Amino acid sequence: MTLLHTLLAERPWLLADGATGTNLFARGLAHGDAPELWNVEAPDKVRAHYRDFIEAGCDIVLTNTFGGTANRLKLHGAQDRVYELNKAAAGLLAQEIAAAGHAVVCAGSVGPTGDLFQPLGPLSHEDGVAAFAEQMRGLKDGGAEAAWIETMSSVEEFTAALDAAETVGLPAVCTLSFDTNGRTMMGVTPTEFVRAMHARAVRPVAFGGNCGTGAADLLVGLLSMRDAVASDDVIVTKANCGIPEYVDGAIRYNGTPRLMADYAILARDAGARIIGGCCGTQPEHIRAMRAALETHAKGAVPTLEQVIGKLGQLTGKTADILGGAGPADAGSRAGRRRRRA
Helix, strand or coil: CCHHHHHHHHCCCEEECCCCHHHHHHCCCCCCCCHHHHHHHCHHHHHHHHHHHHHHCCCEEECCCCCCCHHHHHHHCCHHHHHHHHHHHHHHHHHHHHHHCCCCEEEEEECCCCCCECCCCCECHHHHHHHHHHHHHHHHHHCCCEEEEEEECCHHHHHHHHHHHHHHCCCEEEEECCCCCCCCCCCCCHHHHHHHHHHCCCCCCEEEEEECCCHHHHHHHHHHHCCCCCCCCCEEEEECCCCEEEECCEEEECCCHHHHHHHHHHHHHHCCCEEEECCCCCHHHHHHHHHHHHCCCCCCCCCHHHHHHHHCCEECCHHHHHCCCCCEECCCCCCCCCCCC
């Protein structure tokens, strides 16, 4: 039993953290630079980032390793530093958790390789497993208690990542990024994802969605899973903080603490047990989410109209996955980001 298993057995919900990239940019990380290099070049800033989310009330904090495979690090000439950078990231988080003096899960963030898997691209299943396993060994040796596999879009890639977690001996959490039409970039629907998780001999501890577009779209994806999930499934939702907008030469997310608090309550009512934020989500949003969840008694599953009323219009054709199109703003596709910004 890991700490994640223990907390899930004891608590009806757990609060995960928010954005990594957005908050490191605010600390001076330059766009285009590898955040993972900061694990050894600016460890105090990475520790401060972790500390902010621990103090905001998170039960789960992710390491600064989203692009930590050799496939991604080679873009920065750091492909030979996979183990070093991932171990350092997890070690810094483990130190902050120890200093906090209360239970927080150290979760090793594992993002996409950036390469296409066969037959659409050059990456074989075996090479994908090897790349993810190399990263996960560093995370585990640094103190990570789970592999947090996130922002995936293809069956081939999340299968390789989950197989790697089994190889390394880390329990896994797996989330996909569902696009504005209720599917991932590679066409996987939420229901197909649930079935893929159920088909595995060793299921992940939890699974669900992250990133994509706004909170409303991700919740609709969660609602569409409901007929396929089993009673013992632990569902995760980590939504972006509103919709990205280009303001004064930078991408900013328009979600307020109130909007994210409403999202957290709706997510809990929809059946999620692990709730957090993704791109644009700052500690102030997490504090509001924590306060809302602590005072909320789980209610009825929200309707599409209630989601839209609280969180705003859907984008594209997301509502189609619930069997009918609701109000939608088809012009919001811009700004979708592949990194946990």
